[in-house]
Amino acid sequence: MKKILKKAMKYQLIISFCIDKINWDNRIIGYVDSIQNENVSINEVDVFGSVVKKLNIRIDKILIVETNDSYNEHLQKLKKEGDNIKKEKTSYYFNKGEKFFEKINLLKSESQICTIFFDTQYITGIIADIKDDILFVKSLGYSGTNEGEAFCKIDSISKIRYKGPFERKIEFLKGGDVSGG
Numbered sequence: 001m002k003k004i005l006k007k008a009m010k011y012q013l014i015i016s017f018c019i020d021k022i023n024w025d026n027r028i029i030g031y032v033d034s035i036q037n038e039n040v041s042i043n044e045v046d047v048f049g050s051v052v053k054k055l056n057i058r059i060d061k062i063l064i065v066e067t068n069d070s071y072n073e074h075l076q077k078l079k080k081e082g083d084n085i086k087k088e089k090t091s092y093y094f095n096k097g098e099k100f101f102e103k104i105n106l107l108k109s110e111s112q113i114c115t116i117f118f119d120t121q122y123i124t125g126i127i128a129d130i131k132d133d134i135l136f137v138k139s140l141g142y143s144g145t146n147e148g149e150a151f152c153k154i155d156s157i158s159k160i161r162y163k164g165p166f167e168r169k170i171e172f173l174k175g176g177d178v179s180g181g
Contacts, residue, residue: 001059001060001062001065002035002059004065004067005032005035005040005059005062005065006032006035008031008032008065008067009031009032009033009034009035012031013031013032013067013068013072013076014029014030014031014045014049014067014072014073014075014076014079015029015030015031015032015065015066015067015072016028016029016065016066016067016069016071016072017062017063017064017065017066018062018063018064019057019061019062019063020061020063021063022063022064028042028044028055028057029044029045029071029072029075030042030043030044030045030051030055031043031045031051033054035059038058038059038060039056039057039058039059040056040057040059040062041054041055041056042054042055042056042057045075045079045082046082047075047169048075048078048082048083048085048086048165048169049074049075049076049077049078049079049081049082050078050079050082050083050086070143071143074142074143074173077172077173078169078172078173081172082169085165085168085169085172086165088163088164088165088168089163090161090162090163090164090165091161091162091163091164092159092160092161092162093107093159093160093162094158094159095154095155095157095158095159095160100154101130101154103160104127104130104135104154104160105130107127107160107162108127108128108129108130111126112126112127112162112163112167113125113126113140113162113167113170113171114126114127114160114161114162114167115160115161115162115164115166115167116135116137116152116157116160117157117158117159117160117161118152118156118157118158119158123137123139123150123152124139124140124142124166124167124170125137125138125139125140125147125150126138126140128149130154133153133154133155134151134152134153134154135151135152135153135154135157136149136150136151137149137150137151137152140170140174141170142166142169142170142173143170143173144170144171144173144174144175
């Protein structure tokens with residue numbers, strides 16, 4: 001395991017790993033900062049690739065390490081832009097009155113990535129069309145991949161979020177420019 005960690009440190013790769021028990025819901029993701037004797041120092045990262053804390057872990061506690069998977073590669077891409085992506089102020093449109101339809105049309109005309117909420121559930125994508133009381137959405141995955149289409153009744157929408165960190169992250173991973181907000 002030490003050789004793998006040294007290679008990750010040398011190439012500054014983001015790694016995912018589990019300690020004590022293999023449970024991907026509790027994995028640790030980050031960069032190897034240093035290795036001393038039987039311990040490794042990890043710069044743990046958040047979903048934007050930004051370092052959030054430093055962890056010191058005994059190497060013999062590490063059961064599995066993943067490198068170069070798509071999630072880690074996305075975090076690697078975000079490393080330089082992650083903090084900038086998080087800085088932008090998030091905006092919301094709430095489903096109240098006729099102005100909501102104007103706002104939806106504006107998001108559609110700008111091909112703005114947005115997250116559409118139905119109370120606690122949501123979909124993320126680009127509004128493709130509006131017909132009668134139905135919103136047509138090109139759904140996007142967390143990395144900007146096409147996830148198909150969604151069709152929802154407008155009156156089932158509680159709010160729409162746009163220009164938030166998660167939408168900007170998706171835009172960046174799709175290859176868009178997020179430098180100016």
